[in-house]
Amino acid sequence: MSLLPVAEAQARLFALAEPLSAETVPIGEAVGRWLAQDLIALRDQPWADLSAMDGYAVRAAEYPGPWRVTGESTAGGATPAPISAGAALRIFTGAPVPPGADAILIQENATRDGDLLMASADPLPVGRHIRARASDFARETLLLDSGARLGAAQVALAVLGGHGRVAVHRRPRLALLSTGNELVPPGADTPPGMLPSSNAPMLAALLADLPCDVMDLGIVSDDLDAMTAAFVRATQADIIVSTGGASVGDHDLVRPAFAAAGGTLDFWKIRMRPGKPLMAGTLDKSLFLGLPGNPVSAFVTGALFLLPLVRHLSGAGRPLPFLTDAALASPLPATGDRDDYLRAWRGIDGVVSVTSQDSAATAAMAKADCLILRPAQSPPAQPGDRVTILPL
Numbered sequence: 001m002s003l004l005p006v007a008e009a010q011a012r013l014f015a016l017a018e019p020l021s022a023e024t025v026p027i028g029e030a031v032g033r034w035l036a037q038d039l040i041a042l043r044d045q046p047w048a049d050l051s052a053m054d055g056y057a058v059r060a061a062e063y064p065g066p067w068r069v070t071g072e073s074t075a076g077g078a079t080p081a082p083i084s085a086g087a088a089l090r091i092f093t094g095a096p097v098p099p100g101a102d103a104i105l106i107q108e109n110a111t112r113d114g115d116l117l118m119a120s121a122d123p124l125p126v127g128r129h130i131r132a133r134a135s136d137f138a139r140e141t142l143l144l145d146s147g148a149r150l151g152a153a154q155v156a157l158a159v160l161g162g163h164g165r166v167a168v169h170r171r172p173r174l175a176l177l178s179t180g181n182e183l184v185p186p187g188a189d190t191p192p193g194m195l196p197s198s199n200a201p202m203l204a205a206l207l208a209d210l211p212c213d214v215m216d217l218g219i220v221s222d223d224l225d226a227m228t229a230a231f232v233r234a235t236q237a238d239i240i241v242s243t244g245g246a247s248v249g250d251h252d253l254v255r256p257a258f259a260a261a262g263g264t265l266d267f268w269k270i271r272m273r274p275g276k277p278l279m280a281g282t283l284d285k286s287l288f289l290g291l292p293g294n295p296v297s298a299f300v301t302g303a304l305f306l307l308p309l310v311r312h313l314s315g316a317g318r319p320l321p322f323l324t325d326a327a328l329a330s331p332l333p334a335t336g337d338r339d340d341y342l343r344a345w346r347g348i349d350g351v352v353s354v355t356s357q358d359s360a361a362t363a364a365m366a367k368a369d370c371l372i373l374r375p376a377q378s379p380p381a382q383p384g385d386r387v388t389i390l391p392l
């Protein structure tokens with residue numbers, strides 16, 4: 001099997017399954033999820049011409065007064081009657097502007113003596129401090145596209161648009177399997193030959209910002225029957241993720257165990273460093289991602305494949321990682337026959353690759369806040385050269 005380019009592998013992964021079904025939930029439960037339908041405004045915002053300030057509603061042409069104050073308009077109060085020539089209305093922020101008035105004189109610029117009102121500063125243009133009806137958005141406007149993510153700003157927009165419930169895609173369920181005879185749970189004793197299993201907690205942490213439910217199915221030994229049984233158990237999830245056992249060694253049993261459980265592999269081996277042994281396929285109704293065991297390889301393939309897959313199943317309009325560019329602060333060597341995903345950090349002078357790019361170098365990885373993407377066969381790069389980065 002030749003090595004698959006990353007973009008092609010991502011496209012094939014997405015092609016393995018449609019986004020999950022939609023459900024209509026209270027807006028609070030939709031936070032961080034992706035809309036399954038376009039969201040249309042059910043109301044005008046603002047609902048009327050409203051005052052943006054505390055002061056007086058007047059006719060600008062009558063500046064600087066005097067006016068006679070004939071009543072008041074408050075937010076949530078009765079709709080005010082039209083004002084006549086020479087009249088002003090006491091008004092508060094968010095209150096409807098009476099018909100006939102076309103500007104708000106803020107109270108700091110007014111002097112008042114009983115019902116008598118005078119302007120004491122600056123001219124008053126028409127429309128001053130008035131938020132016109134529907135100037136934010138009008139009823140029937142498209143507020144958010146299907147596939148948009150509901151962050152804090154989008155929640156505000158949806159609620160003001162009149163929506164208490166919204167249609168979003170179901171939260172994906174994930175099952176994590178950590179394969180390897182050498183693994184013990186986090187915090188357990190590590191006699192010679194054993195090491196703490198960090199991949200599942202690391203992946204759970206990587207997924208923590210996404211709306212999904214993660215089940216850690218624990219450590220599975222390098223035994224065909226045990227691993228096959230673990231895959232069958234994991235089919236309760238929408239996405240099965242294994243780490244380790246993905247390469248070509250005699251104890252790398254993920255592929256045979258996946259096949260024995262009834263799985264169909266779609267691809268294996270990607271043209272990337274780290275992460276080459278990544279594989280993906282389907283098992284019953286579940287999608288399967290087999291990540292390499294090396295912690296750095298699992299981290300990078302998690303960022304490039306697992307997170308995008310969760311976003312894809314969740315209905316994200318743009319499931320792939322956000323890429324940008326930055327200047328290099330230190331030189332980089334030429335790349336080889338795979339695309340490099342270098343762990344790096346952003347300093348004041350530009351981006352710097354961490355000291356070790358080894359697939360097992362977790363201390364160096366923990367200093368990174370971005371990945372530098374360098375295509376296969378790139379020449380050496382110099383300080384000042386611009387490179388593509390993926391912020392972490």
Ligand SMILES: Nc1nc2c(c(=O)[nH]1)N[C@H]1C(S)=C(S)[C@@H](COP(=O)(O)OP(=O)(O)OC[C@H]3O[C@@H](n4cnc5c(N)ncnc54)[C@H](O)[C@@H]3O)O[C@H]1N2
Binds near residue numbers: 243245275276297
């Ligand atoms: N002859 C070849 N050998 C290897 C190749 C190859 O092409 N030909 N590829 C190498 C590459 S690239 C990678 S990446 C690794 C991936 O190997 P596996 O996915 O089979 O992973 P393991 O062998 O099971 O483990 C690798 C390494 O990671 C440690 N590990 C595993 N799981 C965990 C965990 N949950 N937490 C922490 N550390 C973990 C494991 O102990 C090993 O040290 O294969 C190369 N070999």
Ligand code: MOO
Binds near residue numbers: 272275294297
């Ligand atoms: O591709 Mo492996 O992931 O280099 O270490």
